[in-house]
Amino acid sequence: MKKKCRIFRAMKWAAVLVLSFVTVFFLVRAIGQAVRRQSPAGGINESMYLDVNGTKQWISIYGKDIDNPVLLYLHGGPGSSTSYFDYVITRKWADVYTIVTWDQRNCGKSYDPEQNDTALTKDLFLSDGKKVTEYVLDYLSKDKLTILGHSWGSIYGANLVLEYPEYYECFIGAGQFVDCLENEQAFQQEAYLWAQNDEEMLRLVNQLTPDNPTAEHFSVKNTIMQKYGYDRMANGADYNLISAVIFNPYYSVADWIQFLRTEMSAYLDFYPSEEFASFSLKGKVDYEVPFYNINGDKDYQTNYQLAQEYFDEVNAPYKRMFLMQNMTHGLLESDSEGFSEIVHQIAEIERER
Numbered sequence: 001m002k003k004k005c006r007i008f009r010a011m012k013w014a015a016v017l018v019l020s021f022v023t024v025f026f027l028v029r030a031i032g033q034a035v036r037r038q039s040p041a042g043g044i045n046e047s048m049y050l051d052v053n054g055t056k057q058w059i060s061i062y063g064k065d066i067d068n069p070v071l072l073y074l075h076g077g078p079g080s081s082t083s084y085f086d087y088v089i090t091r092k093w094a095d096v097y098t099i100v101t102w103d104q105r106n107c108g109k110s111y112d113p114e115q116n117d118t119a120l121t122k123d124l125f126l127s128d129g130k131k132v133t134e135y136v137l138d139y140l141s142k143d144k145l146t147i148l149g150h151s152w153g154s155i156y157g158a159n160l161v162l163e164y165p166e167y168y169e170c171f172i173g174a175g176q177f178v179d180c181l182e183n184e185q186a187f188q189q190e191a192y193l194w195a196q197n198d199e200e201m202l203r204l205v206n207q208l209t210p211d212n213p214t215a216e217h218f219s220v221k222n223t224i225m226q227k228y229g230y231d232r233m234a235n236g237a238d239y240n241l242i243s244a245v246i247f248n249p250y251y252s253v254a255d256w257i258q259f260l261r262t263e264m265s266a267y268l269d270f271y272p273s274e275e276f277a278s279f280s281l282k283g284k285v286d287y288e289v290p291f292y293n294i295n296g297d298k299d300y301q302t303n304y305q306l307a308q309e310y311f312d313e314v315n316a317p318y319k320r321m322f323l324m325q326n327m328t329h330g331l332l333e334s335d336s337e338g339f340s341e342i343v344h345q346i347a348e349i350e351r352e353r
Contacts, residue, residue: 032247036087040064044098047250052131053124058083058109059132060250061140062091063098069169069347070145071097072136074104074153076175078120078276079267081108084251084259085244089332092340096347097146100136104128104156109255111262120270122159122278129160133167146350148172148343150332151302155279165288170350172292172343175299175329176307179280180271184210186303187221194228201227213272225328230300235327235334281310290350291316294342296327318353320346 039045040063047060060083063070073090075082081103090099103110105128106118137145146169149157154173161171177183188208195201204224209217225231245251251259270276291314295304304323311321322342324331332339 029246033249036247036249040094042066043094050132050135052105052128055105055112055115056110057105057128057132058103059136060087060101061098061136062087062094062101064095066098066140068096068098069350070100070136070140070142072100072102072133072145072147074102074147074149074157075108076151076153077104077107077267078152078156078270079104079107079264080152081110083108084248085241086332087248087250088239088244089336089339092336093343093347096344098140100145102132106266107262107264108259109250111258113261113263116263116266118266119275120266120273121275125156126160126163129156130164130167133160133164137167144169146170146172148174150174151177151329154302155281158281158284159279161287161289162284168289170290170292170346171287172294172346173307174294174332174339175302176293176295176304176310177302178306178310179282180213180277181211181280182282182306183303184208184213184217184221186306187300190300190303191221191224194224215268225300230298230328232301232328232330233333234298235330237330237333238336239333241333285310285313285315287314287316287319289316290318290353292320292322292346294322294324294331294339296324296329296331298326298328299331301329318349320349 037045043062043064044066045062047058049056049058071093073086075086083101083103086101090101093099106112106115133145137143144167147157147161149155149172151174154175155177157171158173161168188205188210191205191208192202195205201224204220207216207220222231293307293311295307297304308321311319324335324338327334
């Protein structure tokens with residue numbers, strides 16, 4: 001009987017400890033979120049859902065001065081929303097831009113399982129981008145805005161700027177993506193050089209299928225990049241990702257549950273499709289707005305050398321390339337401070353032009 005009582009008391013105290021920990025965790029989280037939900041004096045801090053082509057799509061707006069120019073940030077992927085942490089990065093630009101982050105259709109906080117059967121096309125993406133741009137311009141009483149796109153967001157954003165130049169002040173591509181086929185072919189060529197004295201890795205390189213980039217292709221590609229120190233987060237992050245996630249002011253518990261249940265089937269079908277290939281920037285070099293690139297000199301996920309070759313061909317009122325040293329594809333996370341300094345430099349250039 002005494003033994004059972006001791007076990008019962010131990011279980012009771014364990015339950016109390018767990019409950020206390022959970023209570024403290026959510027209390028601290030709530031305080032942290034409340035701080036991050038505050039609007040800067042003279043600025044803005046809002047989030048909302050927009051009606052976009054029959055879907056609900058989420059945006060956030062944050063800036064320290066409502067009179068600043070507007071920057072629309074396009075995440076990568078396609079379909080890889082970063083809204084669960086990217087506010088930590090984008091708010092570092094908020095003293096010179098009013099930052100709009102957008103979870104593109106059917107991902108992140110815009111995810112809806114009922115959309116999983118909707119065919120993803122270039123026309124649909126361009127229409128989405130146009131409608132979000134028009135809404136933001138109207139809501140913030142601006143005539144034009146700047147686009148900053150990373151990875152997939154860079155090729156998406158470039159196409160938007162090429163199609164609707166009247167809406168945009170300038171374009172900033174980070175980890176600039178130019179062409180899917182050439183990108184994967186270039187990676188295989190580089191990987192052969194890395195693995196030339198390693199038979200095991202050469203066998204992996206031979207498993208790459210750049211002309212048919214399947215899920216297996218990208219799995220092998222990621223393994224090779226990790227082996228040679230070129231994977232996205234090879235340099236880690238210069239901020240605490242766990243803290244960013246815990247104190248995210250935009251994500252509720254229900255949002256996290258939805259995030260964990262997200263299916264990517266529609267995007268898995270989109271990447272190897274002709275519709276995705278049609279975003280290629282090959283031969284599309286005439287821009288009516290200033291063109292900026294920020295790339296890492298170790299980025300082989302979206303090949304920085306192909307980006308440089310494309311940049312050299314671009315015709316624009318003004319253009320400039322920024323090459324971040326010792327940076328892979330995760331340059332926004334690995335050196336968010338250095339990236340922010342470049343964004344500030346671009347803002348200054350645009351003010352003086």
